[in-house]
Amino acid sequence: xxxxxxxxxxxxxxxxxxxxxxxxxxxxxxxxxxxxxxxxxxxxxxxxxxxxxxxxxxxxxxxxxxxxxxxxxxxxxxxxxxxxxxxxxxxxxxxxxxxxxxxxxxxxxxxxxxxxxxx
Numbered sequence: 001x002x003x004x005x006x007x008x009x010x011x012x013x014x015x016x017x018x019x020x021x022x023x024x025x026x027x028x029x030x031x032x033x034x035x036x037x038x039x040x041x042x043x044x045x046x047x048x049x050x051x052x053x054x055x056x057x058x059x060x061x062x063x064x065x066x067x068x069x070x071x072x073x074x075x076x077x078x079x080x081x082x083x084x085x086x087x088x089x090x091x092x093x094x095x096x097x098x099x100x101x102x103x104x105x106x107x108x109x110x111x112x113x114x115x116x117x118x119x
Contacts, residue, residue, distance in 0.1 A: 005039065054097050055096070061091075062088070062089070066088060066091060067087075068087075
């Protein structure tokens with residue numbers, strides 16, 4: 001028989017969750033007011049890069065799918081409306097993420113609408 005070791009956890013050890021929660025609350029009360037503005041801009045810059053990257057991929061893939069769908073009309077192969085709509089949806093998502101405006105057959109995709117009441 002192998003010599004097995006068992007570890008016994010004592011039941012009288014205190015949980016560390018209250019200490020962690022106290023540390024988080026202490027940071028929010030003391031340190032957060034000094035670093036909140038910088039953290040907001042840093043997080044905004046990080047998310048801007050993430051959304052720009054996602055938007056660029058969506059624009060590239062959506063443009064390729066839409067172009068293939070339109071070119072399939074000229075090749076006399078049956079066009080799948082589902083593929084065409086997926087390409088349009090990817091273009092719209094990419095435009096929303098990057099802020100670009102794409103004109104497709106005279107329809108603006110990703111254009112920001114003015115607020116209501118704006119004339």
